[in-house]
Amino acid sequence: MFRNHEIRDNLIRNKIRFILILVTLGFGVLTLRLAHLQIIKTEYYTNLSEGNRIRPVRLIPPRGVLYDRTGKEPLADNETAFDLCVVPDEAKPLENPDPLRMKIFNQLDLKSEQVMEKVKNSHGPAFETVVIKENIDKEVAAYLAENGIEMPELIIQPRPKRRYSGLATHVIGYTAPVSDKDIENGYDINDMIGKSGIEAEYEDYLKGDLGWKMAEVNAFGHIVRDLPLSVMAEPGQGLNLTIDAGLQRKAEELLADKTGTIIAVDPRNGEILVMASKPDFNPNIFSGNCSPDEWRELISNKDNPLLNRAVMGEYPPGSTFKIVTATAALQSGKVNENISYNCKGSFRLGKWRFKCHKRGGHGNVSMHRGIVESCNVYFYNLAYNRGIDVPLMHKYADMFGLGKKTGIDISGEKAGYIPKTSKYTGDKINMCIGQGQLLVTPLQLANMISVMANRGYSYKPHVVNLPGTKPEILVDIRGKVSPRNIEIVRNALKYVVERGYSKQANLPDYHTAGKTGTAQNPHGDDHAWFIGFGPYDNPEIALAVLIENTGLGSQNAAPVAGQIFAEYFYRDKEDKPLIAKQQ
């Protein structure tokens, strides 16, 4: 028994000795590991340890400035904004009320509990700053920067902030904080990105290249010293837009209390001179301090201020479409310009009556008078009796670039819609005067009138001329429509302004031409159209004006166009005619 006991004990004791050997070996391995870290590689880790106090700091490049076509007037530039920040690590003093800090918080409309909450909810490393109030008053920022020693817990961080002139808001677009998707694409959580208009379309040019500097931080994460190692930020490339700031301003004034849009384009190259859309919005509110109320108001506003009506609005073209119908009629050979119809004020089709806008009727109407006086009955007759049907009108509308995107360098462009076929006779009756299912954008009509201005072609509309690029031809009907037919329609457009209903778009020294239109609006009052160009012989400017819910184009849109023409032709001249002096 004792013997067994002895053997067992010895067996266990051997095993315990074995465990002790294993443990000692284990400590030996750990000692070797420590020797490796602390003796052999200590220099490497010491450097890393020092590196921990040196942090890379992002240098945000100023965003490219957007100028008007003269290169003198900035439409979007940058200013310095100041953010009030704290380092979560150092937020502790905030718990104690300090009269001076209270005063500053009151001035900034901040509450201590609110600030503590923000600090608590921040997820970054404890030594990285948390913004507690963006874009604070510059005087407060200056005061804090000077008296920082008394309140080291409050840090002022400058950053470049986009500043918008408020002109051509929809063209310029806006910048806003990045979305989660942008972050996936390599943006930093603090970056701003172009969200619409030129800001979005030319983001790659405007954003510039991020720079880095190395800065030494003290125990509390404050930057104490910048180190020489740095990569300068590359400022974003500035762009000159084709927008004519003076003309744009005039257009926005004319639209100030209206809903609608004005587009002016140089038909010689497709440059957009004016693109105004009202109502508009204040692009500055997207930069980060947009309150939820402002936002809600903006997106729930029934007039939809965010909509760029010039490229995103879709409307029936109304009588402006008669340019297409007339061209189709002449070029298809189905109608001779001298054929005339008698207008008695309406047109009968079965039990329906289609009205002309002149109650008593226009009497005997030929092609020329049909366009100049915009006689509906004349066009009804073409459609009904001369076989100017929906497929034919679609073909010519398509030729003029209607119902498809122009490809302008502004995001969100809509295509519109031109019906191709129809079931009912009434459809072509409606379509020939630009009503029914037809939908076009104001930009498409501006392009169509440019085609007439240029006698058969147009350039792709654009707002930025990148160096090394030439204007592209967008529409060219010269091989498909004879010069004579173009001239018949074009000539009629001159008389529309000279003798027809759009005399208010005429100027004493310059011949202009154009066409009015009234787009039927099932939801309210009709929309007024005017499209035109001038001077008649060698056009320099083509216009499309749309005023929503105001009724006849001749009374509401044509005078606005006249003002734009006048501003364009007379702004540098001493003795302006009466029309140019009107406000």
Place this chain on the structure above:
Amino acid sequence: MLNSKRIKVKDFDGFLLAVAIVISLFGLLTIFSAAHSGPMSNNKLWIAQAIRLGIALVAMFVALIIEYRILYGFSYIIYVIWAVLLAILLTFPEQSGVRRWFMKGAIQPSELAKIILIITLARFLSDKKHVADQFRIFAGAMVIVMVYTILIFMQPALGYALTLIPIALSMFYIGGISSTYLLLLIIPGFVASSATIIICHKGWDITATSSLIKIALVSFGYGVLSLFAYYMISKTRTRNGKKWVKFVSICIFAGFLMALAGTGILKDYQKARLLAFVNPDFDPKGAGYQIIQSKIAIGAGGIFGQGYLKGTQNRLDFLPAQHTDFVFSVVAEEWGFVGAVFLMFLFLTLITRCLKAAYKADDDFGALLATGITAMIITQVFMNIGMTVGMMPITGVPLPLMSYGGSSLVATFISVGLILNVRLKRQ
């Protein structure tokens, strides 16, 4: 003979107690340094820890004076009660994903669970010492271990669950379970942990067929290796060829299954820690951050350290959890290689004195109890220091006697008390 037992004062291992107290005082000093400056400074932490040290010493005294054979009698009952308690704990709502903390973090039942498991296993193994059927002993012991391991793993406290395995292994070893069964544990464990790391590292989707093929290939590789290892070790190879083929196949198959289950069961942060362990650059600001910062702190300490209260990493709070899990890094940064090796020497002394109690124990229960407790301390020390020097994955296992926190300190002093107790009860 039993009646003649009496306490001999000279058998009280005062040296062991002194070493334990010295280490805890060193811990207090380090906690003071870790929390004394920097953005998260809290000069009260060391006071809180000092109070806990007082409580721990009282707990140790209780563990020291009770007749340790009483524990033998109550062990099964306590085991069952505590298992129920752990199970109830699982039904509690999660606190930030972890249910470990009982009653707002006041008590950590897993700490005491380890000691209860050791006592129970010590009784079971000493009772069954002379049972001929080795498999019955092994199976019974495995049930005792696995119930607690699974309950703790589900909390989820991966680190604590892992510490149970070396404890069980060492007790099986001392308890006389045949080496075949130990290999049955070691080989699949090795296969499983390696395969898990590889699967996590490669980001294989274990539900995809092609991934399963890769995993199978990896397991096969390990299988061949283990087979070779077993062939070298096994004495039975000449006697019964078929037996070891079967045995190794089972080992590998078990490891393969465990790896599959492991990658499915592990939470994302646990996988991230495994990955960060394999390659700290994988996520330098996330899971890898702790390992990198800890290595920087240790490496920057150099031979003689940066001086007490002067460690840069520590002071600037770049070192995460520097007063709890990474307290060793603070020591290494501020006291350097010399200080770190001195601390490890203190631990080695402590462990040696503990093993001596097992060595000198006059019954199997005492020997097994002391071995299990020592294995627990050894495991924690190696897992924690191994983690801080980047040799082991981050498991959140505290450094005994050093790390800030009450449960671990009390549990460790109870362990020391039990060891002293085993040593004391000699004739």
